[in-house]
Amino acid sequence: MFVKTDDRVQLYYQTAGDPANPALLLSNSLGTRWQMWQPQLAALTKHFYLISYDSRGHGESDKPAGPYSLTRLGQDALCVLGALGIKKAHFCGISMGGLTGLWLAVYAPERFLKIVVANTAAKIGTKEGWQSRAAAVREQGLAELATSAPQRWFTPGFIRKHAALVEQLTDTLAEQDKEGYAACCDALAEADLRADLSRIQLPLLVIAGSADPVTTVADAEAIVQACPSARLVSLKASHISNLEQPAAFNRALSQFLRS
Numbered sequence: 241m242f243v244k245t246d247d248r249v250q251l252y253y254q255t256a257g258d259p260a261n262p263a264l265l266l267s268n269s270l271g272t273r274w275q276m277w278q279p280q281l282a283a284l285t286k287h288f289y290l291i292s293y294d295s296r297g298h299g300e301s302d303k304p305a306g307p308y309s310l311t312r313l314g315q316d317a318l319c320v321l322g323a324l325g326i327k328k329a330h331f332c333g334i335s336m337g338g339l340t341g342l343w344l345a346v347y348a349p350e351r352f353l354k355i356v357v358a359n360t361a362a363k364i365g366t367k368e369g370w371q372s373r374a375a376a377v378r379e380q381g382l383a384e385l386a387t388s389a390p391q392r393w394f395t396p397g398f399i400r401k402h403a404a405l406v407e408q409l410t411d412t413l414a415e416q417d418k419e420g421y422a423a424c425c426d427a428l429a430e431a432d433l434r435a436d437l438s439r440i441q442l443p444l445l446v447i448a449g450s451a452d453p454v455t456t457v458a459d460a461e462a463i464v465q466a467c468p469s470a471r472l473v474s475l476k477a478s479h480i481s482n483l484e485q486p487a488a489f490n491r492a493l494s495q496f497l498r499s
């Protein structure tokens with residue numbers, strides 16, 4: 241199904257569970273799709289009305305030309321809730337989706353009950369790094385980047401044991417729209433919420449991966465230190481911890497949201 245945002249972009253979403261339950265909006269990482277939440281969709285439908293969507297520029301959502309901004313990604317999440325008539329929801333996002341969650345906690349706290357941000361940072365990477373990735377992707381496409389993705393996303397042991405899943409995710413990345421991906425890199429190049437974290441008052445769970453080379457445990461600790469309402473859970477995982485440690489991720493998510 242699709243919702244249309246206030247700037248007339250169509251976003252693809254899926255729902256699971258009973259709409260009478262508390263809503264939980266799930267936001268994907270750069271280069272993935274709504275399906276990345278499959279283990280959470282399977283485990284949490286008893287207690288939550290789950291909504292997972294393809295971020296703009298990704299999957300079946302529209303891919304308007306960039307640059308995008310973190311504000312725009314945050315407003316997209318609000319548009320999904322608005323279109324479904326949901327006044328307040330829980331939110332869980334990973335990496336780029338997690339940074340979107342921090343933006344929502346700062347700028348739209350009245351729309352949320354609790355927020356979970358996984359494998360993220362108030363500022364992910366460097367401006368120059370994202371600018372050069374955006375330029376390379378616009379020029380060469382995503383095939384090259386897809387071959388190096390498993391090393392950024394998973395531990396070596398997970399890659400060995402779950403080759404089919406890793407291949408499926410890298411195929412998804414290679415097939416993404418290069419402008420949509422690059423436009424999200426533009427957003428990440430500019431996004432920096434470090435000075436805003438102390439304004440967050442919503443209950444916030446920060447999930448880190450102890451082996452994450454992209455957004456480190458130190459990044460997660462910095463969020464928790466700056467934000468009095470935050471608590472930290474560290475999982476034995478790399479960057480895409482909801483897929484590498486689904487049971488532990490679901491436990492942490494469910495305990496936090498249901499407490």
Ligand SMILES: O=C(O)CC1=CCC(=O)O1
Nearest residue numbers: 269270335336337392454
């Ligand atoms: O570089 C990657 O693919 C990992 C990543 C950084 C931001 C995001 O959402 O994913």
